[in-house]
Amino acid sequence: MxxxxxxxxxxxxxxxxxxxxxxxxxxxxxxxxxxxxxxxxxxxxxxxxxxxxxxxxxxxxxxxxxxxxxxxxxxxxxxxxxxxxxxxxxxxxxxxxxxxxxxxxxxxxxxxxxxxxxxxxxxxxxxxxxxxxxxxxxxxxxxxxxxxxxxxxxxxxxxxxxxxxxxxxxxxxxxxxxxxxxxxxxxxxxxxxxxxxxxxxxxxxxxxxxxxxxxxxxxxxxxxxxxxxxxxxxxxxxxxxxxxxKTMGLRVKEQNKNAMVLASMLEKHDAVERVYYPGLASHPDHELAKKQMKGFGGMLSFELLETIDATAFLKALKLIKPSMSLAGVESTMLLPTKTSHSLMSAADRKAQGIKDNLIRFSVGIEEHEDILADINQAITTVTNNQVLA
Structure with missing residues:
Protein backbone atom coordinates (compact mmCIF):
# COMPACT_ATOMS: atom_id res chain seq x y z
CA MET A 1 0.00 0.00 0.00
CA LYS A 246 -9.94 4.73 13.66
CA THR A 247 -12.85 7.16 13.90
CA MET A 248 -10.93 10.38 14.50
CA GLY A 249 -11.45 11.73 10.99
CA LEU A 250 -15.20 11.18 11.16
CA ARG A 251 -15.55 12.57 14.68
CA VAL A 252 -13.47 15.70 14.17
CA LYS A 253 -15.15 16.68 10.91
CA GLU A 254 -18.57 16.46 12.58
CA GLN A 255 -17.28 18.51 15.51
CA ASN A 256 -15.92 21.10 13.05
CA LYS A 257 -19.37 21.47 11.50
CA ASN A 258 -21.15 21.77 14.82
CA ALA A 259 -18.65 24.28 16.21
CA MET A 260 -19.02 26.53 13.17
CA VAL A 261 -22.81 26.60 13.51
CA LEU A 262 -22.76 27.17 17.26
CA ALA A 263 -20.05 29.85 17.15
CA SER A 264 -22.08 31.75 14.56
CA MET A 265 -25.23 31.55 16.68
CA LEU A 266 -23.51 32.48 19.94
CA GLU A 267 -21.94 35.52 18.26
CA LYS A 268 -25.47 36.91 17.74
CA HIS A 269 -26.74 36.21 21.25
CA ASP A 270 -27.67 39.08 23.55
CA ALA A 271 -26.27 37.21 26.57
CA VAL A 272 -22.84 36.69 24.99
CA GLU A 273 -20.18 39.38 25.11
CA ARG A 274 -17.67 37.78 22.76
CA VAL A 275 -16.97 34.53 20.90
CA TYR A 276 -13.50 33.16 20.16
CA TYR A 277 -13.47 30.83 17.14
CA PRO A 278 -11.05 30.98 14.18
CA GLY A 279 -13.79 29.98 11.75
CA LEU A 280 -15.64 33.24 12.28
CA ALA A 281 -14.90 36.09 9.89
CA SER A 282 -14.77 38.36 12.96
CA HIS A 283 -11.78 36.46 14.37
CA PRO A 284 -8.71 38.70 13.93
CA ASP A 285 -6.68 35.85 12.44
CA HIS A 286 -9.42 34.23 10.37
CA GLU A 287 -7.49 34.57 7.10
CA LEU A 288 -4.36 33.04 8.64
CA ALA A 289 -6.43 30.16 10.03
CA LYS A 290 -7.81 29.55 6.54
CA LYS A 291 -4.25 29.39 5.21
CA GLN A 292 -2.90 26.82 7.64
CA MET A 293 -5.96 24.85 8.78
CA LYS A 294 -8.10 22.40 6.81
CA GLY A 295 -10.94 22.81 9.31
CA PHE A 296 -11.41 25.22 12.21
CA GLY A 297 -11.82 22.62 14.94
CA GLY A 298 -14.38 21.68 17.53
CA MET A 299 -13.16 24.08 20.24
CA LEU A 300 -14.47 27.56 20.91
CA SER A 301 -14.73 29.91 23.86
CA PHE A 302 -17.21 32.63 24.72
CA GLU A 303 -17.69 35.28 27.36
CA LEU A 304 -21.09 35.70 28.96
CA LEU A 305 -22.19 39.16 29.97
CA GLU A 306 -20.61 40.10 33.29
CA THR A 307 -24.10 40.34 34.80
CA ILE A 308 -24.62 36.60 34.23
CA ASP A 309 -23.31 34.08 36.73
CA ALA A 310 -21.19 31.74 34.60
CA THR A 311 -21.11 29.04 37.26
CA ALA A 312 -24.91 29.10 37.55
CA PHE A 313 -25.17 28.84 33.77
CA LEU A 314 -22.97 25.74 33.72
CA LYS A 315 -24.98 24.15 36.52
CA ALA A 316 -28.20 24.78 34.58
CA LEU A 317 -27.04 22.74 31.56
CA LYS A 318 -28.81 19.42 31.08
CA LEU A 319 -27.23 17.92 27.94
CA ILE A 320 -23.83 19.60 27.83
CA LYS A 321 -21.59 18.36 30.63
CA PRO A 322 -19.75 20.86 32.85
CA SER A 323 -16.64 18.73 32.81
CA MET A 324 -12.85 18.76 32.77
CA SER A 325 -10.82 17.97 29.65
CA LEU A 326 -12.13 18.27 26.10
CA ALA A 327 -12.61 16.75 22.64
CA GLY A 328 -14.88 13.86 23.59
CA VAL A 329 -17.84 12.89 21.44
CA GLU A 330 -20.01 14.56 24.07
CA SER A 331 -20.19 18.35 24.37
CA THR A 332 -18.57 19.80 27.48
CA MET A 333 -18.01 23.24 28.97
CA LEU A 334 -15.82 24.57 31.76
CA LEU A 335 -14.42 27.72 33.31
CA PRO A 336 -10.67 27.90 32.56
CA THR A 337 -10.12 30.01 35.69
CA LYS A 338 -11.24 27.04 37.81
CA THR A 339 -9.73 24.20 35.76
CA SER A 340 -7.23 24.27 32.87
CA HIS A 341 -5.67 27.59 33.91
CA SER A 342 -6.25 27.50 37.66
CA LEU A 343 -2.52 26.99 38.31
CA MET A 344 -1.83 30.41 36.82
CA SER A 345 -2.07 33.48 39.03
CA ALA A 346 -5.02 35.81 38.56
CA ALA A 347 -2.62 38.46 37.26
CA ASP A 348 -1.15 36.10 34.66
CA ARG A 349 -4.61 35.03 33.54
CA LYS A 350 -5.62 38.66 33.20
CA ALA A 351 -2.50 39.34 31.12
CA GLN A 352 -3.57 36.60 28.72
CA GLY A 353 -7.16 37.87 28.58
CA ILE A 354 -8.69 34.94 30.44
CA LYS A 355 -11.65 36.37 32.32
CA ASP A 356 -13.74 34.81 35.08
CA ASN A 357 -16.78 34.70 32.77
CA LEU A 358 -14.90 32.95 29.94
CA ILE A 359 -16.38 29.55 29.10
CA ARG A 360 -14.42 27.00 27.08
CA PHE A 361 -16.74 24.94 24.90
CA SER A 362 -15.72 21.55 23.52
CA VAL A 363 -18.34 20.78 20.88
CA GLY A 364 -19.40 17.16 20.50
CA ILE A 365 -21.08 15.16 17.77
CA GLU A 366 -24.67 15.56 18.96
CA GLU A 367 -27.13 17.28 16.62
CA HIS A 368 -26.37 20.96 16.83
CA GLU A 369 -30.05 21.76 17.35
CA ASP A 370 -30.00 19.76 20.59
CA ILE A 371 -26.81 21.45 21.80
CA LEU A 372 -28.29 24.85 20.99
CA ALA A 373 -31.52 24.05 22.81
CA ASP A 374 -29.57 23.20 25.95
CA ILE A 375 -27.65 26.47 25.81
CA ASN A 376 -30.96 28.32 25.38
CA GLN A 377 -32.65 26.67 28.33
CA ALA A 378 -29.63 27.24 30.59
CA ILE A 379 -29.53 30.95 29.74
CA THR A 380 -33.28 31.18 30.24
CA THR A 381 -32.94 29.48 33.61
CA VAL A 382 -30.42 32.00 34.94
CA THR A 383 -31.66 35.11 33.11
CA ASN A 384 -34.62 36.50 31.23
CA ASN A 385 -32.47 37.25 28.19
CA GLN A 386 -33.70 36.56 24.70
CA VAL A 387 -32.87 33.05 23.52
CA LEU A 388 -31.31 32.17 20.20
CA ALA A 389 -33.57 31.94 17.19
Missing amino acids: DTKKIGLNTICTHIGEVKDEQFKGAVSPIYMSSSYEYEDVAVKRYPRYYNTPNQAALGEKIALLEHTEAAMIFGSGMAAISHALMAFLKAGDHIVLQQTLYGGTYNFAVTQFEKYGISYSFTTGWQPEDFANELKENTKVIYIETPSNPLLTITDIEAIAKLAKSKGIVSMIDNTFASPVNQNPVDFGIDIVLHSATKYMGGHSDICAGAVAASKEHIEKIWQASICFGGSLSDQTVWLLERSL
Whole structure:
Protein backbone atom coordinates (compact mmCIF):
# COMPACT_ATOMS: atom_id res chain seq x y z
CA MET A 1 0.00 0.00 0.00
CA ASP A 2 1.39 3.39 -1.04
CA THR A 3 0.87 5.40 2.14
CA LYS A 4 1.50 8.67 0.28
CA LYS A 5 -1.69 8.24 -1.74
CA ILE A 6 -4.20 6.92 0.79
CA GLY A 7 -6.77 9.08 2.55
CA LEU A 8 -7.11 10.21 6.14
CA ASN A 9 -9.77 7.71 7.19
CA THR A 10 -7.85 4.86 5.57
CA ILE A 11 -4.77 5.82 7.56
CA CYS A 12 -6.83 6.03 10.74
CA THR A 13 -8.38 2.63 10.11
CA HIS A 14 -5.54 0.52 8.70
CA ILE A 15 -2.07 1.96 9.26
CA GLY A 16 -0.23 1.11 12.45
CA GLU A 17 -2.23 -1.94 13.39
CA VAL A 18 -0.69 -5.12 14.77
CA LYS A 19 -1.49 -8.05 12.50
CA ASP A 20 -3.16 -11.01 14.18
CA GLU A 21 -1.11 -13.69 12.47
CA GLN A 22 -2.41 -16.53 14.66
CA PHE A 23 -6.19 -16.09 14.55
CA LYS A 24 -6.61 -13.53 11.72
CA GLY A 25 -8.75 -11.18 13.82
CA ALA A 26 -9.96 -7.90 12.34
CA VAL A 27 -8.42 -5.78 15.12
CA SER A 28 -4.98 -5.63 16.69
CA PRO A 29 -4.26 -8.10 19.47
CA ILE A 30 -2.96 -6.65 22.75
CA TYR A 31 0.52 -7.65 23.85
CA MET A 32 0.44 -7.06 27.60
CA SER A 33 3.80 -8.59 28.44
CA SER A 34 6.30 -6.52 30.39
CA SER A 35 9.04 -9.09 29.75
CA TYR A 36 10.35 -10.15 26.35
CA GLU A 37 13.19 -12.40 25.19
CA TYR A 38 16.40 -10.60 24.38
CA GLU A 39 18.60 -13.26 22.74
CA ASP A 40 18.41 -13.82 18.98
CA VAL A 41 15.68 -11.18 18.42
CA ALA A 42 15.60 -8.25 16.04
CA VAL A 43 14.23 -5.86 18.70
CA LYS A 44 14.85 -6.03 22.43
CA ARG A 45 11.46 -4.95 23.70
CA TYR A 46 10.59 -3.38 27.03
CA PRO A 47 7.56 -1.13 27.88
CA ARG A 48 9.71 1.73 29.20
CA TYR A 49 11.63 1.68 25.91
CA TYR A 50 8.42 2.56 24.01
CA ASN A 51 8.88 -0.40 21.65
CA THR A 52 6.34 -3.06 22.58
CA PRO A 53 4.39 -4.27 19.52
CA ASN A 54 1.38 -2.08 20.26
CA GLN A 55 3.48 0.99 21.08
CA ALA A 56 5.59 0.69 17.95
CA ALA A 57 2.61 0.14 15.66
CA LEU A 58 0.66 3.09 17.03
CA GLY A 59 3.71 5.31 16.56
CA GLU A 60 3.62 4.47 12.85
CA LYS A 61 -0.01 5.56 12.58
CA ILE A 62 0.52 8.88 14.35
CA ALA A 63 3.66 9.61 12.33
CA LEU A 64 1.78 9.13 9.09
CA LEU A 65 -1.13 11.25 10.31
CA GLU A 66 1.28 14.09 11.15
CA HIS A 67 3.43 13.64 8.02
CA THR A 68 6.55 12.86 10.04
CA GLU A 69 9.12 10.07 9.95
CA ALA A 70 8.45 8.77 13.45
CA ALA A 71 6.35 9.21 16.59
CA MET A 72 6.24 8.16 20.23
CA ILE A 73 3.35 7.59 22.63
CA PHE A 74 3.39 8.80 26.25
CA GLY A 75 1.35 8.47 29.41
CA SER A 76 -0.20 11.95 29.10
CA GLY A 77 -0.02 15.14 27.09
CA MET A 78 2.16 16.76 29.73
CA ALA A 79 4.48 13.74 29.64
CA ALA A 80 4.90 14.25 25.91
CA ILE A 81 5.49 17.99 26.33
CA SER A 82 7.90 17.74 29.26
CA HIS A 83 9.92 14.86 27.77
CA ALA A 84 10.31 16.71 24.47
CA LEU A 85 11.34 19.96 26.14
CA MET A 86 13.85 18.34 28.46
CA ALA A 87 15.37 16.41 25.55
CA PHE A 88 16.38 19.66 23.87
CA LEU A 89 17.11 21.92 26.85
CA LYS A 90 19.92 21.87 29.41
CA ALA A 91 21.44 24.19 31.99
CA GLY A 92 22.41 27.48 30.37
CA ASP A 93 19.85 27.23 27.56
CA HIS A 94 16.95 29.56 26.88
CA ILE A 95 13.47 28.90 25.48
CA VAL A 96 10.88 31.27 24.02
CA LEU A 97 7.28 30.32 24.74
CA GLN A 98 4.11 31.74 23.31
CA GLN A 99 2.17 34.00 25.66
CA THR A 100 -1.12 32.16 25.20
CA LEU A 101 -0.54 28.60 26.36
CA TYR A 102 -2.27 25.70 28.03
CA GLY A 103 -2.06 26.27 31.79
CA GLY A 104 -0.22 23.01 32.44
CA THR A 105 2.55 23.95 30.01
CA TYR A 106 2.78 27.42 31.54
CA ASN A 107 3.01 25.91 35.02
CA PHE A 108 5.74 23.49 33.92
CA ALA A 109 7.81 26.37 32.58
CA VAL A 110 7.51 28.64 35.61
CA THR A 111 7.92 25.92 38.27
CA GLN A 112 10.50 23.58 36.72
CA PHE A 113 12.90 25.31 34.31
CA GLU A 114 14.77 27.32 36.91
CA LYS A 115 15.52 24.14 38.89
CA TYR A 116 17.54 22.95 35.89
CA GLY A 117 19.23 26.24 35.09
CA ILE A 118 17.05 26.84 32.03
CA SER A 119 15.91 30.41 31.37
CA TYR A 120 12.70 31.24 29.57
CA SER A 121 10.76 34.13 28.07
CA PHE A 122 7.07 34.45 27.29
CA THR A 123 6.19 36.55 24.29
CA THR A 124 4.05 39.66 24.72
CA GLY A 125 1.86 38.48 21.83
CA TRP A 126 1.75 35.76 19.21
CA GLN A 127 2.94 37.58 16.11
CA PRO A 128 6.29 36.55 14.51
CA GLU A 129 7.97 39.76 15.69
CA ASP A 130 6.94 38.99 19.27
CA PHE A 131 8.99 35.80 19.10
CA ALA A 132 11.93 37.46 17.33
CA ASN A 133 12.07 40.11 20.06
CA GLU A 134 12.61 37.45 22.75
CA LEU A 135 15.44 35.52 21.09
CA LYS A 136 18.81 35.34 22.80
CA GLU A 137 22.16 33.88 21.80
CA ASN A 138 21.42 30.79 23.92
CA THR A 139 17.83 30.24 22.72
CA LYS A 140 17.46 26.59 21.76
CA VAL A 141 13.68 26.10 21.45
CA ILE A 142 10.69 28.11 20.27
CA TYR A 143 7.39 26.71 21.56
CA ILE A 144 3.99 27.62 20.14
CA GLU A 145 0.38 26.50 20.45
CA THR A 146 -2.18 27.20 17.75
CA PRO A 147 -5.12 27.37 18.05
CA SER A 148 -4.34 28.22 21.64
CA ASN A 149 -6.08 27.09 24.80
CA PRO A 150 -8.50 28.67 25.72
CA LEU A 151 -8.70 31.84 23.57
CA LEU A 152 -8.17 30.21 20.17
CA THR A 153 -5.45 32.62 19.11
CA ILE A 154 -3.80 31.73 15.80
CA THR A 155 -0.02 31.82 15.38
CA ASP A 156 1.64 31.91 11.95
CA ILE A 157 3.19 28.44 11.88
CA GLU A 158 5.24 28.95 8.74
CA ALA A 159 6.67 32.26 9.92
CA ILE A 160 7.73 30.80 13.28
CA ALA A 161 9.26 27.75 11.60
CA LYS A 162 11.28 29.99 9.27
CA LEU A 163 12.42 32.15 12.17
CA ALA A 164 13.57 29.09 14.12
CA LYS A 165 15.39 27.56 11.17
CA SER A 166 17.18 30.82 10.38
CA LYS A 167 18.69 30.75 13.89
CA GLY A 168 19.30 27.01 14.18
CA ILE A 169 16.57 26.72 16.83
CA VAL A 170 14.25 23.72 17.32
CA SER A 171 10.57 24.59 16.86
CA MET A 172 7.81 22.79 18.77
CA ILE A 173 4.04 23.08 18.55
CA ASP A 174 1.15 21.85 20.66
CA ASN A 175 -1.27 20.70 17.96
CA THR A 176 -3.89 19.30 20.33
CA PHE A 177 -6.72 21.73 19.59
CA ALA A 178 -6.41 21.33 15.83
CA SER A 179 -5.66 17.58 15.68
CA PRO A 180 -3.95 16.05 12.63
CA VAL A 181 -7.31 16.19 10.86
CA ASN A 182 -7.31 19.98 10.73
CA GLN A 183 -3.62 20.91 10.75
CA ASN A 184 -0.23 19.38 9.93
CA PRO A 185 2.46 21.76 11.24
CA VAL A 186 5.37 19.81 9.71
CA ASP A 187 4.07 20.82 6.28
CA PHE A 188 4.83 24.41 7.31
CA GLY A 189 8.32 23.64 8.61
CA ILE A 190 7.80 22.87 12.31
CA ASP A 191 10.25 20.34 13.77
CA ILE A 192 8.30 18.66 16.58
CA VAL A 193 4.54 18.19 16.93
CA LEU A 194 3.00 17.51 20.34
CA HIS A 195 -0.42 16.22 21.35
CA SER A 196 -2.46 15.47 24.36
CA ALA A 197 -3.76 12.24 22.81
CA THR A 198 -6.33 12.22 25.60
CA LYS A 199 -8.23 14.73 23.49
CA TYR A 200 -9.14 14.32 19.80
CA MET A 201 -7.01 11.24 19.22
CA GLY A 202 -8.72 9.45 22.11
CA GLY A 203 -12.00 11.24 21.60
CA HIS A 204 -14.12 9.27 24.07
CA SER A 205 -13.08 10.75 27.44
CA ASP A 206 -11.83 7.37 28.66
CA ILE A 207 -8.04 7.36 28.24
CA CYS A 208 -5.06 9.55 29.13
CA ALA A 209 -2.14 9.67 26.67
CA GLY A 210 0.26 11.93 24.82
CA ALA A 211 2.12 11.85 21.52
CA VAL A 212 5.20 13.37 19.88
CA ALA A 213 5.78 13.28 16.12
CA ALA A 214 9.00 14.40 14.42
CA SER A 215 11.94 13.32 12.28
CA LYS A 216 13.77 10.12 13.19
CA GLU A 217 16.70 12.22 14.38
CA HIS A 218 14.59 14.29 16.76
CA ILE A 219 12.61 11.28 17.99
CA GLU A 220 15.86 9.47 18.76
CA LYS A 221 16.94 12.38 20.95
CA ILE A 222 13.58 12.44 22.73
CA TRP A 223 13.74 8.66 23.16
CA GLN A 224 17.15 8.87 24.81
CA ALA A 225 15.73 11.23 27.42
CA SER A 226 12.40 9.46 27.77
CA ILE A 227 13.81 6.06 28.71
CA CYS A 228 15.24 7.82 31.76
CA PHE A 229 12.06 9.71 32.69
CA GLY A 230 9.76 6.71 32.32
CA GLY A 231 6.64 8.27 30.79
CA SER A 232 5.39 5.21 28.91
CA LEU A 233 1.82 3.97 29.20
CA SER A 234 0.21 0.53 29.39
CA ASP A 235 -0.40 -1.45 26.24
CA GLN A 236 -4.07 -1.71 27.08
CA THR A 237 -4.30 2.07 26.83
CA VAL A 238 -2.22 1.99 23.65
CA TRP A 239 -4.73 -0.48 22.20
CA LEU A 240 -7.66 1.72 23.21
CA LEU A 241 -6.00 4.72 21.59
CA GLU A 242 -5.50 2.82 18.34
CA ARG A 243 -9.17 1.82 18.43
CA SER A 244 -10.20 5.45 18.98
CA LEU A 245 -8.02 6.81 16.19
CA LYS A 246 -9.94 4.73 13.66
CA THR A 247 -12.85 7.16 13.90
CA MET A 248 -10.93 10.38 14.50
CA GLY A 249 -11.45 11.73 10.99
CA LEU A 250 -15.20 11.18 11.16
CA ARG A 251 -15.55 12.57 14.68
CA VAL A 252 -13.47 15.70 14.17
CA LYS A 253 -15.15 16.68 10.91
CA GLU A 254 -18.57 16.46 12.58
CA GLN A 255 -17.28 18.51 15.51
CA ASN A 256 -15.92 21.10 13.05
CA LYS A 257 -19.37 21.47 11.50
CA ASN A 258 -21.15 21.77 14.82
CA ALA A 259 -18.65 24.28 16.21
CA MET A 260 -19.02 26.53 13.17
CA VAL A 261 -22.81 26.60 13.51
CA LEU A 262 -22.76 27.17 17.26
CA ALA A 263 -20.05 29.85 17.15
CA SER A 264 -22.08 31.75 14.56
CA MET A 265 -25.23 31.55 16.68
CA LEU A 266 -23.51 32.48 19.94
CA GLU A 267 -21.94 35.52 18.26
CA LYS A 268 -25.47 36.91 17.74
CA HIS A 269 -26.74 36.21 21.25
CA ASP A 270 -27.67 39.08 23.55
CA ALA A 271 -26.27 37.21 26.57
CA VAL A 272 -22.84 36.69 24.99
CA GLU A 273 -20.18 39.38 25.11
CA ARG A 274 -17.67 37.78 22.76
CA VAL A 275 -16.97 34.53 20.90
CA TYR A 276 -13.50 33.16 20.16
CA TYR A 277 -13.47 30.83 17.14
CA PRO A 278 -11.05 30.98 14.18
CA GLY A 279 -13.79 29.98 11.75
CA LEU A 280 -15.64 33.24 12.28
CA ALA A 281 -14.90 36.09 9.89
CA SER A 282 -14.77 38.36 12.96
CA HIS A 283 -11.78 36.46 14.37
CA PRO A 284 -8.71 38.70 13.93
CA ASP A 285 -6.68 35.85 12.44
CA HIS A 286 -9.42 34.23 10.37
CA GLU A 287 -7.49 34.57 7.10
CA LEU A 288 -4.36 33.04 8.64
CA ALA A 289 -6.43 30.16 10.03
CA LYS A 290 -7.81 29.55 6.54
CA LYS A 291 -4.25 29.39 5.21
CA GLN A 292 -2.90 26.82 7.64
CA MET A 293 -5.96 24.85 8.78
CA LYS A 294 -8.10 22.40 6.81
CA GLY A 295 -10.94 22.81 9.31
CA PHE A 296 -11.41 25.22 12.21
CA GLY A 297 -11.82 22.62 14.94
CA GLY A 298 -14.38 21.68 17.53
CA MET A 299 -13.16 24.08 20.24
CA LEU A 300 -14.47 27.56 20.91
CA SER A 301 -14.73 29.91 23.86
CA PHE A 302 -17.21 32.63 24.72
CA GLU A 303 -17.69 35.28 27.36
CA LEU A 304 -21.09 35.70 28.96
CA LEU A 305 -22.19 39.16 29.97
CA GLU A 306 -20.61 40.10 33.29
CA THR A 307 -24.10 40.34 34.80
CA ILE A 308 -24.62 36.60 34.23
CA ASP A 309 -23.31 34.08 36.73
CA ALA A 310 -21.19 31.74 34.60
CA THR A 311 -21.11 29.04 37.26
CA ALA A 312 -24.91 29.10 37.55
CA PHE A 313 -25.17 28.84 33.77
CA LEU A 314 -22.97 25.74 33.72
CA LYS A 315 -24.98 24.15 36.52
CA ALA A 316 -28.20 24.78 34.58
CA LEU A 317 -27.04 22.74 31.56
CA LYS A 318 -28.81 19.42 31.08
CA LEU A 319 -27.23 17.92 27.94
CA ILE A 320 -23.83 19.60 27.83
CA LYS A 321 -21.59 18.36 30.63
CA PRO A 322 -19.75 20.86 32.85
CA SER A 323 -16.64 18.73 32.81
CA MET A 324 -12.85 18.76 32.77
CA SER A 325 -10.82 17.97 29.65
CA LEU A 326 -12.13 18.27 26.10
CA ALA A 327 -12.61 16.75 22.64
CA GLY A 328 -14.88 13.86 23.59
CA VAL A 329 -17.84 12.89 21.44
CA GLU A 330 -20.01 14.56 24.07
CA SER A 331 -20.19 18.35 24.37
CA THR A 332 -18.57 19.80 27.48
CA MET A 333 -18.01 23.24 28.97
CA LEU A 334 -15.82 24.57 31.76
CA LEU A 335 -14.42 27.72 33.31
CA PRO A 336 -10.67 27.90 32.56
CA THR A 337 -10.12 30.01 35.69
CA LYS A 338 -11.24 27.04 37.81
CA THR A 339 -9.73 24.20 35.76
CA SER A 340 -7.23 24.27 32.87
CA HIS A 341 -5.67 27.59 33.91
CA SER A 342 -6.25 27.50 37.66
CA LEU A 343 -2.52 26.99 38.31
CA MET A 344 -1.83 30.41 36.82
CA SER A 345 -2.07 33.48 39.03
CA ALA A 346 -5.02 35.81 38.56
CA ALA A 347 -2.62 38.46 37.26
CA ASP A 348 -1.15 36.10 34.66
CA ARG A 349 -4.61 35.03 33.54
CA LYS A 350 -5.62 38.66 33.20
CA ALA A 351 -2.50 39.34 31.12
CA GLN A 352 -3.57 36.60 28.72
CA GLY A 353 -7.16 37.87 28.58
CA ILE A 354 -8.69 34.94 30.44
CA LYS A 355 -11.65 36.37 32.32
CA ASP A 356 -13.74 34.81 35.08
CA ASN A 357 -16.78 34.70 32.77
CA LEU A 358 -14.90 32.95 29.94
CA ILE A 359 -16.38 29.55 29.10
CA ARG A 360 -14.42 27.00 27.08
CA PHE A 361 -16.74 24.94 24.90
CA SER A 362 -15.72 21.55 23.52
CA VAL A 363 -18.34 20.78 20.88
CA GLY A 364 -19.40 17.16 20.50
CA ILE A 365 -21.08 15.16 17.77
CA GLU A 366 -24.67 15.56 18.96
CA GLU A 367 -27.13 17.28 16.62
CA HIS A 368 -26.37 20.96 16.83
CA GLU A 369 -30.05 21.76 17.35
CA ASP A 370 -30.00 19.76 20.59
CA ILE A 371 -26.81 21.45 21.80
CA LEU A 372 -28.29 24.85 20.99
CA ALA A 373 -31.52 24.05 22.81
CA ASP A 374 -29.57 23.20 25.95
CA ILE A 375 -27.65 26.47 25.81
CA ASN A 376 -30.96 28.32 25.38
CA GLN A 377 -32.65 26.67 28.33
CA ALA A 378 -29.63 27.24 30.59
CA ILE A 379 -29.53 30.95 29.74
CA THR A 380 -33.28 31.18 30.24
CA THR A 381 -32.94 29.48 33.61
CA VAL A 382 -30.42 32.00 34.94
CA THR A 383 -31.66 35.11 33.11
CA ASN A 384 -34.62 36.50 31.23
CA ASN A 385 -32.47 37.25 28.19
CA GLN A 386 -33.70 36.56 24.70
CA VAL A 387 -32.87 33.05 23.52
CA LEU A 388 -31.31 32.17 20.20
CA ALA A 389 -33.57 31.94 17.19
